[in-house]
Amino acid sequence: MPLPGAFAAALRGAFPDDFISTDPGDLATYxxxxxxxxxxxxxAVAFPRSTDEVSRLLRLCADHxxxxxxxxGRTGLAAGAVAANGELVVSLDRMRRMDPVDLVGATVRVQAxxxxxxxxxxxxxxxxxxxxxxxxxxxxxxxxNIATNAGGVKVIRYGLTRQWVLGLQVVLAxxxxxxxxxxxxxxxxxxxxxxxxxxxxxxxxxITEATLKLTRxxxxxxxxxxxxxxxxxxxxxxxxxxxxxxxxxxxxFFTDRCLARVERHRGLASPLGEASPFYVLLEVERGEGxxxxxxxxxxxxxxxxxxxxxGTLAQHGKQAAELWALREGISESxxxxxxxxxxxxxxxxxxxxxxxxxxxxxxxxxYPGWExxxxxxxxxxxxxxxxxxxxxxxxxxxxxRTKAADHAxxxxxxxxxxxxxxxxxxxxxxxxxxxxxxxxxEIAVMRAIKxxxxxxxxxxxxxxxxx
Amino acid sequence: MPLPGAFAAALRGAFPDDFISTDPGDLATYxxxxxxxxxxxxxAVAFPRSTDEVSRLLRLCADHxxxxxxxxGRTGLAAGAVAANGELVVSLDRMRRMDPVDLVGATVRVQAxxxxxxxxxxxxxxxxxxxxxxxxxxxxxxxxNIATNAGGVKVIRYGLTRQWVLGLQVVLAxxxxxxxxxxxxxxxxxxxxxxxxxxxxxxxxxITEATLKLTRxxxxxxxxxxxxxxxxxxxxxxxxxxxxxxxxxxxxFFTDRCLARVERHRGLASPLGEASPFYVLLEVERGEGxxxxxxxxxxxxxxxxxxxxxGTLAQHGKQAAELWALREGISESxxxxxxxxxxxxxxxxxxxxxxxxxxxxxxxxxYPGWExxxxxxxxxxxxxxxxxxxxxxxxxxxxxRTKAADHAxxxxxxxxxxxxxxxxxxxxxxxxxxxxxxxxxEIAVMRAIKxxxxxxxxxxxxxxxxx
Numbered sequence: 047m048p049l050p051g052a053f054a055a056a057l058r059g060a061f062p063d064d065f066i067s068t069d070p071g072d073l074a075t076y077x078x079x080x081x082x083x084x085x086x087x088x089x090a091v092a093f094p095r096s097t098d099e100v101s102r103l104l105r106l107c108a109d110h111x112x113x114x115x116x117x118x119g120r121t122g123l124a125a126g127a128v129a130a131n132g133e134l135v136v137s138l139d140r141m142r143r144m145d146p147v148d149l150v151g152a153t154v155r156v157q158a159x160x161x162x163x164x165x166x167x168x169x170x171x172x173x174x175x176x177x178x179x180x181x182x183x184x185x186x187x188x189x190x191n192i193a194t195n196a197g198g199v200k201v202i203r204y205g206l207t208r209q210w211v212l213g214l215q216v217v218l219a220x221x222x223x224x225x226x227x228x229x230x231x232x233x234x235x236x237x238x239x240x241x242x243x244x245x246x247x248x249x250x251x252x253i254t255e256a257t258l259k260l261t262r263x264x265x266x267x268x269x270x271x272x273x274x275x276x277x278x279x280x281x282x283x284x285x286x287x288x289x290x291x292x293x294x295x296x297x298x299f300f301t302d303r304c305l306a307r308v309e310r311h312r313g314l315a316s317p318l319g320e321a322s323p324f325y326v327l328l329e330v331e332r333g334e335g336x337x338x339x340x341x342x343x344x345x346x347x348x349x350x351x352x353x354x355x356x357g358t359l360a361q362h363g364k365q366a367a368e369l370w371a372l373r374e375g376i377s378e379s380x381x382x383x384x385x386x387x388x389x390x391x392x393x394x395x396x397x398x399x400x401x402x403x404x405x406x407x408x409x410x411x412x413y414p415g416w417e418x419x420x421x422x423x424x425x426x427x428x429x430x431x432x433x434x435x436x437x438x439x440x441x442x443x444x445x446x447r448t449k450a451a452d453h454a455x456x457x458x459x460x461x462x463x464x465x466x467x468x469x470x471x472x473x474x475x476x477x478x479x480x481x482x483x484x485x486x487x488e489i490a491v492m493r494a495i496k497x498x499x500x501x502x503x504x505x506x507x508x509x510x511x512x513x
Numbered sequence: 514m515p516l517p518g519a520f521a522a523a524l525r526g527a528f529p530d531d532f533i534s535t536d537p538g539d540l541a542t543y544x545x546x547x548x549x550x551x552x553x554x555x556x557a558v559a560f561p562r563s564t565d566e567v568s569r570l571l572r573l574c575a576d577h578x579x580x581x582x583x584x585x586g587r588t589g590l591a592a593g594a595v596a597a598n599g600e601l602v603v604s605l606d607r608m609r610r611m612d613p614v615d616l617v618g619a620t621v622r623v624q625a626x627x628x629x630x631x632x633x634x635x636x637x638x639x640x641x642x643x644x645x646x647x648x649x650x651x652x653x654x655x656x657x658n659i660a661t662n663a664g665g666v667k668v669i670r671y672g673l674t675r676q677w678v679l680g681l682q683v684v685l686a687x688x689x690x691x692x693x694x695x696x697x698x699x700x701x702x703x704x705x706x707x708x709x710x711x712x713x714x715x716x717x718x719x720i721t722e723a724t725l726k727l728t729r730x731x732x733x734x735x736x737x738x739x740x741x742x743x744x745x746x747x748x749x750x751x752x753x754x755x756x757x758x759x760x761x762x763x764x765x766f767f768t769d770r771c772l773a774r775v776e777r778h779r780g781l782a783s784p785l786g787e788a789s790p791f792y793v794l795l796e797v798e799r800g801e802g803x804x805x806x807x808x809x810x811x812x813x814x815x816x817x818x819x820x821x822x823x824g825t826l827a828q829h830g831k832q833a834a835e836l837w838a839l840r841e842g843i844s845e846s847x848x849x850x851x852x853x854x855x856x857x858x859x860x861x862x863x864x865x866x867x868x869x870x871x872x873x874x875x876x877x878x879x880y881p882g883w884e885x886x887x888x889x890x891x892x893x894x895x896x897x898x899x900x901x902x903x904x905x906x907x908x909x910x911x912x913x914r915t916k917a918a919d920h921a922x923x924x925x926x927x928x929x930x931x932x933x934x935x936x937x938x939x940x941x942x943x944x945x946x947x948x949x950x951x952x953x954x955e956i957a958v959m960r961a962i963k964x965x966x967x968x969x970x971x972x973x974x975x976x977x978x979x980x
Contacts, residue, residue: 150748151862151894152755173756195701206699208708209676222954229861231893232673233932234662234712235950236939236977237959241675241708245701262755281617288619288729289640394696395618426698427618465700472703483702487689492704494965499958510703 047132049089053110057092060102067091076137077129079122080182084474088115088129095140097215097223097254104252105221107134113504114219116248118190119161121182123390124473126194126247126509133507136252138189144168152260153212153229158189158253165258174260177204181374189253195245197469202425203295203331204261206469207244213257214240218250219500229257242495247471248506250499264331267295268341269366272348273322273356277399280324283353284395284425291340292330297425299326304376304419311379314371318356326424327373329366376421377430385435386419387448391459392468395427401462405431408454413447428468431455456482472510480510514599516556520577524559527569534558543604544596546589547649551941555582555596562607564682564690564721571719572688574601580971581686583715585657586628588649590857591940593661593714593976600974603719605656611635619727620679620696625656625720632725641727644671648841656720662712664936669892670762670798671728673936674711680724681707685717686967696724709962714938715973717966731798734762735808736833739815740789740823744866747791750820751862751892758807759797764892766793771843771888778846781838785823793891794840796833843888844897852902853886854915858926859935862894868929872898875921880914895935898922923949939977947977 048054048068057066067073068090077086094100107114115129117137129135138159145155147169154176156165162183165176178191180198190196192214196207204210213227226240227233243250274280280299287294302323308314316325332341341359348354360366380386393401402420409418417434433451435444456466456479466483467476480489489511496503496511507513515521515535524533534540535557544553561567574581582596584604596602605626612622616639623632629650632643645658647665657663659681663674671677680694693707694700710717741747747766754761769790775781783792799808808826815821827833847853860868869887876885884901900918902911923933923946933950934943947956956978963970963978974980 148861148863150752153861195705197699197701201698205676208705209672218954218958224954224958225952226955228930229863229894230859230930230932230935231668232664232859232890232895232935233950234664234936234938235932235934235943235947236713236956237709237717237962238662238675238712239955239958241711242704244708245705246703250704285617392697392699394615394620396615396696423699427696428699463695463697465697465702467702468697468699469701471701476702480702483700485692487685487691488693488706489703491685491691491706491966495704495962498961498965 047087047089049134050110050112053106053112056106056110060106061099065092065094067093076117076120076135079120079125079127081123081125081128081475084125084128084130086129087132088135089132091135091137093137093140097217100136100217100252100254101221101223103136104217104219107504108220108502111502111504113507115506116193116252118158118187118193119182119185121186122190122194122471122473124467124471124475126471126473128474131508138187141254147172147174147260148229151229153257154260155213155255155257156188157255158187160188162186162188162191169260170263173263175263176210176258176260178207178210188256188258192244192253192256193246193248194471197423197428199296199298199423201423202297203293208241210259211240211244211256212259214243214253215255216243216251216253219502219505227257245471247473247509249496249510250505264295266332267366268292268330268332269360269369270328270345271318271358271369271372272326272328272354273318273320274324274326274354275322276324277402279353280326280424281395281399283326283348286348286353287328290330290344292332294328294425295331296327296329298373298422299324299424300373300376300421301419303417304421305372307379307383307419308372308375311382312371312375314368314375316372317358320356322355327369373421380419380432380434385441385444386432387444389431389452389455390468390470391429391431391455391464391466392427393429393459393462393464397462397464398424398427398429401458401464404458405455408458412454413451426468452479474509477508477510477512514554514556516601517577517579520573520579523573523577527573528566532559532561534560543584543587543602546587546592546594548590548592548595548942551592551595551597553596554599555602556599558602558604560604560607564684567603567684567719567721568688568690570603571684571686574971575687575969578969578971580974582973583660583719585625585654585660586649586652588653589657589661589938589940591934591938592942593938593940595941598975605654608721614639614641614727615696618696620724621727622722622724623655624722625654627655629653629655629658636727637730640730642730643677643725643727645674645677655723655725659711659720659723660713660715661938664890664895666763666765666890668890669764670760675708677726678707678711678723679726681710681720682722683710683718683720686969686972694724712938714940714976716963716977717972731762733799734833735759735797735799736827736836737795737812738785738825738836738839739793739795739821740785740787741791741793741821742789743791744869746820747793747891748862748866750793750815753815753820754795757797757811759799761795761892762798763794763796765840765889766791766891767840767843767888768886770884770886772839774846774850774886775839775842778849779838779842781835781842783839784825787823789822794836840888847886847899847901852908852911853899854911856898856919856922857935857937858896858898858922858931858933859894860896860926860929860931864929864931865891865894865896868925868931871925872922875925879921880918893935919946941976944975944977944979
């Protein structure tokens with residue numbers, strides 16, 4: 047599906063020769079994200095170098111009614127950056143400028159295409175960090191992080207991306223440029239429009255620059271692995287950890303099913319003696335100048351009170367990395383050793399135990415013998431539910447049945463006041479399930495806001511809301 | 514201005530007898546907030562007991578086109594809760610329910626009328642706190658805290674109110690009830706509508722309940738007072754403090770002018786030997802089990818490097834309270850010893866020095882001899898600029914001239930990319946100045962959102978935006 051002729055002609059007059067690509071390789075690369083469910087089919091890819099170019103481009107798109115898909119590092123897992131209907135992809139790849147770090151204010155202004163890890167390195171030179179951190183940070187871009195309100199393993203310590211954005215520059219569907227906030231911690235001057243764009247998945251405008259809030263790099267980190275008998279134990283230990291002599295950096299859990307897959311694929315082994323149905327990985331930062339022995343005393347008291355069946359504290363960086371590998375290897379190991387159907391859901395922490403019991407009962411009743419691999423950021427109430435394809439069920443049948451199962455899972459999530467997307471977003475993949483997390487009244491308000499900001503419906507159409 | 518007769522009749526049929534008051538004392542009390550500039554003139558005050566009553570009330574208000582002013586603890590400083598035009602005040606005073614604290618999730622659900630300090634006490638029983646904290650906490654209510662995105666002295670540690678709200682229940686202008694979020698840390702399912710209502714000053718709906726995020730009460734706190742020669746020194750010390758062996762709880766500054774007023778009014782004295790043009794109050798939390806002596810070593814290094822002219826570390830709670838009294842007594846002392854014209858502005862921290870120099874130059878040139886008392890949450894870039902009435906200028910003339918000065922101050926704020934309202938909000942008092950902080954394009958988007966959510970314009974009309 048090519049671009050309209052008059053629009054293509056207008057582009058040629060207004061931008062440099064290398065501004066637009068229709069190269070099939072570029073269309074295939076830039077037309078999709080890390081999801082592989084929907085076939086990409088963009089008309090072209092634009093590579094602006096400045097906010098001014100984005101603004102002039104979007105003005106032309108509005109004039110010619112050309113739909114646009116904003117495109118960052120394309121590491122999303124909800125097909126929010128997939129161009130499947132002849133849209134113009136607007137890549138931020140050439141907008142990677144990072145200004146010098148403001149050391150007094152502890153902020154930095156960057157263009158939206160700056161890669162997350164590059165921002166980390168830039169800030170780390172000054173002992174600072176932008177604490178938005180996850181596995182895809184080597185490819186993901188700041189604009190995409192903000193547009194999806196990205197999460198990750200450090201949310202329990204630092205919160206979501208939303209918390210680390212002071213200012214936003216956004217280009218609206220008609221080309222208008224908004225400068226929202228800036229290097230300000232406090233700015234109570236009417237509706238905080240920044241917040242609307244954060245997490246809106248490119249449906250309200252294109253983020254072109256951001257002023258990021260930085261924080262001090264953490265001090266010495268310690269990593270524990272614990273074995274606990276059941277989910278109630280995972281939660282009891284969490285409550286205990288919140289009162290421990292440290293700040294929690296990560297509180298992750300996984301089941302024996304996950305560990306078995308990691309052991310099979312990566313050849314790793316748990317350092318704990320006995321097998322256990324549940325494992326907890328706890329990373330903590332000790333206070334500056336904390337007394338030696340405080341952690342050991344704390345871990346000792348857990349054993350004494352029977353809160354853990356087994357546990358270990360990494361004695362050096364290599365051991366800490368080995369413990370983390372057990373947790374971080376799960377996603378890859380599930381895919382390498384089978385076909386997982388993934389869900390990323392959140393529950394109130396207090397509802398987790400009841401929810402998981404019902405979830406497992408549901409699978410036992412409806413899908414007897416199927417393997418469910420549970421893991422996630424349980425300190426945030428965030429569960430990754432992985433249903434593994436049984437060997438005796440073919441792929442098409444598996445996809446059909448997991449789709450039906452999704453409705454049942456999401457009904458259960460709704461009954462427990464949870465969210466059908468904790469951190470991945472809605473995109474195209476979860477759009478038809480939105481009603482499990484948002485009421486008709488909420489969706490009506492979302493539609494009204496979408497109409498107010500994008501009356502022609504050209505900004506990432508079909509993502510989050512029906513077009 | 515009485516309520517329309519048909520509306521009053523409909524209310525009588527639908528609600529208990531004590532639901533509405535037109536008692537002159539109630540009208541005077543509930544018609545205004547802590548500002549005293551605009552004369553209150555409400556038609557009546559409603560005292561709902563439940564979300565259902567608020568919903569049925571707002572439906573009737575929409576049917577009869579009755580304008581509504583939501584009313585919490587009325588401690589605001591921008592006239593956001595003033596009813597000056599025959600509106601119906603909706604007081605949340607009877608909606609003070611606090612649910613039991615959820616100890617696993619560290620959350621609590623409360624009705625909007627719960628008093629901030631009551632929430633603190635409720636959470637403190639479990640070693641937890643809702644870290645929204647300021648002088649008016651004994652009267653202010655959670656709903657008002659959220660509707661104004663309240664700040665305070667602990668923002669540098671904990672952020673604004675926005676960061677501590679997981680779920681919101683809101684009644685829209687037509688009576689529709691939205692349940693936004695809940696006890697969830699993560700919920701990336703489309704536009705985060707909570708964020709729109711936080712800080713919207715009652716112009717989009719009435720907040721009726723909230724699920725609050727709690728955190729652990731801080732450990733042992735230490736309080737320093739430092740004397741520094743100039744604002745550059747205040748900022749250099751701030752940068753240094755950010756790398757100190759502790760977590761910063763508060764970083765406040767004030768000038769010798771402020772101190773003199775506190776000494777005169779309260780009879781307090783600075784514990785530091787020599788007078789100094791600038792003072793810094795620093796409160797820190799040491800790490801759990803931190804080494805004794807680390808703080809003393811840090812303070813020693815400040816002297817060695819000439820970063821402070823003088824300084825003291827409170828040796829016990831009474832001394833700490835005495836240091837805090839110097840800072841917290843300022844606002845009261847300025848009012849008790851003169852007539853201050855107040856402004857609450859924010860600047861990028863890196864712009865503070867240049868801004869203050871220009872501000873003082875402006876006053877020297879245009880208002881020679883006038884006393885300017887500067888203090889504030891400088892770690893957040895937040896300045897309270899107090900212009901004191903000179904003895905030889907009468908009150909009316911002073912108000913006229915400070916109004917003219919406000920335009921000059923706000924132009925300067927705009928030139929330095931600051932905010933004309935750091936934490937107090939816009940309300941009625943700063944509405945006509947909004948354009949110094951928000952562009953015409955932003956204001957147009959705000960109006961579009963207001964129209965989408967409140968098409969009849971009955972929610973707190975005239976606040977933030979022109980009616």
